[in-house]
Amino acid sequence: MNKPVGKTVASQKSPVNQPKTARGEATRKAILDAAERVIGAKGYSDASIGHITSEAGVAQGTFYIYFKTKEEVFSELVLEMGRLVRHTISDATQGIENRLEAEKAGLRAFLEFVKAHPDLYRIVQEALFVDPDAYREYYGAFADGYRTGLTEAEAAGQISIGDPDTRAWALMGIARALGEQLVVFNSDTPISELVASAYDLIENGIKP
Amino acid sequence: MNKPVGKTVASQKSPVNQPKTARGEATRKAILDAAERVIGAKGYSDASIGHITSEAGVAQGTFYIYFKTKEEVFSELVLEMGRLVRHTISDATQGIENRLEAEKAGLRAFLEFVKAHPDLYRIVQEALFVDPDAYREYYGAFADGYRTGLTEAEAAGQISIGDPDTRAWALMGIARALGEQLVVFNSDTPISELVASAYDLIENGIKP
DNA sequence: ATGAAACATGAATCAGTATTCATGTTTGGT
DNA sequence: ACCAAACATGAATACTGATTCATGTTTCAT
Known part of the structure; x- marks a missing residue:
């Protein structure tokens, strides 16, 4: 009963070092x-x-x-960040029927998380150089989430037709850029304003 | 005549080492x-x-x-990347009257540049950790460019009303994300498709 | 043509730090 | 209470790699 259940995460190189006490x-x-x-x-x-x-x-x-190594803690931090962010966003979007509204709430949750954990944000960025696989896995999972959401929303007629893949990357890029504005550029623009402006753009575009 | 003219760039820490021959x-x-x-x-x-x-x-x-140091070459590479990208984009958008069309051409030029210089792309990313000032300067200048373009387009009635600042960051984020897709994730989606999808999103949004 | 400034060399210095290890100490099941 | 397994220690090891320097070589203005 209660078997330790191997993690399902991919980059599982070293199955060692689990504390016993x-x-x-x-x-x-x-x-x-x-x-x-x-x-x-x-x-x-x-x-x-x-x-x-x-x-x-x-x-x-x-x-x-x-x-086992310095790199190993680092990789574990990246995984942790991934888990935490996904959990946070999933919590924040629970029960929101309208996909667009859910995406908006997800963006807000993401930005709040990033603002609260600037260290983790930087660590994920640095993963591109320290542990590229972890980096790709992190953003790959993120993009998958977006793509799924977009595809379902499209099927439900809640958004217009369009390539979900590029859209997923674009939306992810927007989220990252706004997060970076908070963490790297120390912008003091309130998150609610960022979200509102961004979603006005995402929903309506910039055509006159 | 022909005085060496001090560079106008900011992070000009060390005025040394200019070769004489x-x-x-x-x-x-x-x-x-x-x-x-x-x-x-x-x-x-x-x-x-x-x-x-x-x-x-x-x-x-x-x-x-x-x-003077290893860091110094690095910083110079970041500056070079900045100059090159700006130059490339500026060339690609010369003479395009419509702002939206210009932005689109700029995105295409940016993606083509990134695909042709993946090394420089990675170097700029790594600057966040090696030379954060250079990093901020690079993206700050980029954001300024976008903001200026958007503000003028708004004034000319070529795009709808909206916060140019967040829009600038969002557009930049999209460009970065697509660039990263090319360089880090080795996507083989043709650049023209990426640009087309992205600009459909940017122009019209995703509302049904 | 020539000598002072520029440029080039590569071995030696010097510091930092990831990782190991021999030696204690603590814990928990019996 | 006891002992084998877990856990903890911090000094020693081992290696890497940035930077310096004493010594040549090349350039070019005169």
């Missing part, structure tokens, strides 16, 4: 959290294992009880 | 080109000065005759 669990979590803060703040290469472990309050060697 | 000029160029290839292919931290200089066919020490 509560103490271990806690330590691993502490290291992961510290890694998120340190790598998010200093970037992958400037974040040393020493920084991470001291931030976590453990000795350097302890790191390697739970992670 | 034709030989120096050529060597510097060789190093810069090699850096583009090597850093673009291996990423910033895996690209060693040794790799770069051997690719350029010069000794390691020669690098430091023309660049």
